[in-house]
Amino acid sequence: MPWRLVFKNITKHWLRSTLTVGSIVLAIFLLCLLRSLVVALDAGVRASAVDRLVVQSSVSLFVYLPESYEAKIAEVDGVRTVCRWNWFGGYYQEPSNFFAQFATDVDDFLTAYPEVEVIEGSVEDFRRERQACLVGADTASRFGFKVGDNVPLIGALFPRTDGQPWNFKVAGIYRSKKTNVDNSTLFFHTEYLEKALESGESGGPSGVGIFVVQLEPGADRVAVAGAIDEQFAGGPQRTQTNTEAEFQAQFVSMVGNVPLFVSSIGMGVMIAILLAALNTMLMAAREQTRDVGVLKALGFSDGSVFGLMITQSLILCGLGGAMGILLAKATEPVLIYLLSTTFPGYAVTGETLQLAVFVTLGIGVFAGITPAWRAKNLQVITALRATA
Amino acid sequence: MSQPLIQLRNVTKTYSRGGETLTVLDDLALDMDAGGYFALMGPSGSGKTTLLNLIGGLDRADTGSIRIGEDDLAQMGTGELAEWRSRSVGFVFQGFNLIPVLTARENVELPLLLAPLKGSERKKRAEYALQLVGLADRMNHRPSQLSGGQEQRVAIARAIVTDPTLILADEPTGDLDRASAEQVLELLGKLNGELKKTILMVTHDPHAAECAKTIVHMDKGGLGRIETREPRKPSAAGVAGR
Incomplete structure (x- = not known):
């Protein structure tokens, strides 16, 4: 050549x-x-867990389910834990500083999501303090959040009546071992949100966005999902229970x-x-x-x-x-x-x-x-x- | 009696043009001995270049046989013919046909890429060939930086670098001024006289043809008279000095 x-x-x-x-x-x-x-x-x-189901309203993801469903779901055979997830929809300082925040049942969340690994701070502090939060490593890096910092978030969906921001204390920074949980979310205690709503310190919708169900080992996903949906077939809100993969796929298809x-x-x-x-x-x-x-x-x-x-x-x-x-x-x-x-x-x-x-x-x-x-x-x- | 280097027997070549069949070479038979210096002369369309292309294996005859030494070109496949050209023939074209992006040395080195030689050996041989044609000081020049005469001398160096038996030159002085043409003819004479190369040159120019030992006249695809004569000695210095 x-x-x-x-x-x-x-x-x-x-x-x-x-x-x-x-x-x-x-x-x-x-x-x-x-x-x-x-x-x-x-x-x-692709990274969705096979032992988790997501229960949402059959009408839409944006329709809330009653709080009382948690106990009823927990009674279904094959269910190990039930964890509430509520979209908070706040932002840090500016609306452009947006990232996902969820109010959740901390103990159940940590049990159901073993892939979430706390790389800085303490899980115990997160469990113990009501205002504590767990921040994804990407978001922590983006805004310079460190363990022990107070993070004020403006609640767009749950505005505080005094006009002040919500305050969260960074108890830990996590990194997920799998891509089904991203590293940019902030998780905090559902109780913190509930108390504020009950006391009138905050406005906003009541109820639960989704329930994440962790299955017992060996449980039949299809049978459990069917049992849950059957239980609420008569209302007041009908449910739609999917595997985590189906839920994620549905979420992706929402944007076309x-x-x-x-x-x-x-x-x-x-x-x-x-x-x-x-x-x-x-x-x-x-x-x-x-x-x-x-x-x-x-x-x-x-x-x-x-x-x-x-x-x-x-x-x-x-x-x-x-x-x-x-x-x-x-x-x-x-x-x-x-x-x-x-x-x-x-x-x-x-x-x-x-x-x-x-x-x-x-x-x-x-x-x-x-x-x-x-x-x-x-x-x-x-x-x-x-x-x- | 030794066998001729080039043996043509019943060679016919036709072309189709506009639905018509043109017979360019018609039942041609010709022998040329090794070490000869032949000029093919004739008017345009007489079949000179076609014959040269057939002898050089650049084209194929419709019928007949063409033997160069022991090789029967009609029996060779395309690949074999290419391989044969690389070791047996050196071409010198009217338009020089140097590769414009390569230097003089790189152009001369090209045919050596087909031989199992190291880069240093290729370079040495190319430089030697350029020295032979008097262009040792133009090795790193590109064709566009050389005169027409120099370009044709590079082409001659490229033709001889593989030490082929046969050198085929198609109007080698056609694009040159008188002095450059004489230089090229002088060089071809040297290759024939000193290096014993067999040369077959197509030319329109009687002055150039006089430098050959044998002039073969062609007309309408056939052979005319064949003259064997004492070749003229070209003199570049004489022309340049006038």
Whole structure:
């Protein structure tokens, strides 16, 4: 293989080559970004626990269930613990400083979610103090929260009647071992919210958003879910009990078919870049027609000429792809920070990188194969007659 | 009696153009001995270049046989023919046909990439070939930085670098001024006289043809008279000095 010729052909039109490489960098970066967003959306579903069920209103996730359901659910055969989850919907200082907060039954929560690991602070302090909270590591890092800090949150859904913010004390910082629980949520005691509502210190809806049920080992998920829903079939609120995976999938689908939408954009970008790369390679091949004739006249085989053309394409695309992948990895920490609220669990995974490499090679082969095939089949005499 | 280096028997070549079949070479038979210096002359369309391309294995005859030494070109596949060209023939074209992005040395090195040689050996041989054509000081120049005569000398260096038996030159002086043409002809004469290369040159120019030992005239796809003569000694210095 005349490598020097390959290199010089690539650098001959440096602006054209740079623009081609640049477009592939952008395409592969976008592919990694969009794929990572889909993975982030899907991560919760895939990592969902098999021994947990989620009980919600059959009408909507936004319709509250009566408090009394907790005891009745706990009586169903196969149920180990029942844990209340209430969306708090507050923000820190500014509405733009939004992150998820849930009021929950702390003891049951810690039992049902063994993947939640407290990496700083104390679980005991979290259990003991009513105003204590557990903050995800990403949110702690985003706002600089430390163990022992007081975190004032403005309650948008549960505004305090005195107009003051709610105060939470950071008892611990957690990191989840699985992606079904993101690292940006704040968990606090349901009792803190209940007391404020009972005493009139706060307004807001009463009831429970969802119940998370942990099953006894070996319990039949479908049977337990059916038993729970049957129990409340007569009202006052009918329930819909799903596995955690189904619940997560339903949550994702609430914002539309994002994976399909994102994948469609990615596919469109890929096709556009593919055509641009093909156009570049066809232009380059046309310019090199006489060179191909010279090489063949000198004794280079049809296969060598095919290899020469496709190698040029693979190098250009490979360079762009490698830079796109590096850019995706380099921007990963920044994007994790920026997307921690909307796409918790964003990560450029090994699978995404493999896909990017595969797509890069695919573009390289696709863009190079037509000019390479033409060059291979070109008659020497015809090629030598071509004008440069 | 030794066998001729080039043996053509009943060679016919036709082309289809606009639905018509043109017979470019018609039942041609010709022998050329090793170590000869042949000029193929004739008007445009007489089949000179077609014959050169067939002898060089760049094209295939419709019928007949072409033997170069022990090799029967009609029996070779495309790959074998390419391999044969790389070791047996050196080409010099009218338009030089150097690769524009490569330097003179890199152009001359190209055919050596097909031989099992180390990079240092390739470089050495390319530099030697360029020295032979008097371009040792232009090795790192690109074709666009050379004159036409220099470009053609680089092409000659590329043609001889693999030490082929046969050198085929298609109008090698066609694009050159008189002085450069004489330099190129002088060089071809040297390759024939000193290095014993067999040279077959297609030319329109009677002045260039006079440098060959044998002039083969062609007309309408057939052979005309064949002249064997004392070659003229080209003199670049003489032309340049006028």
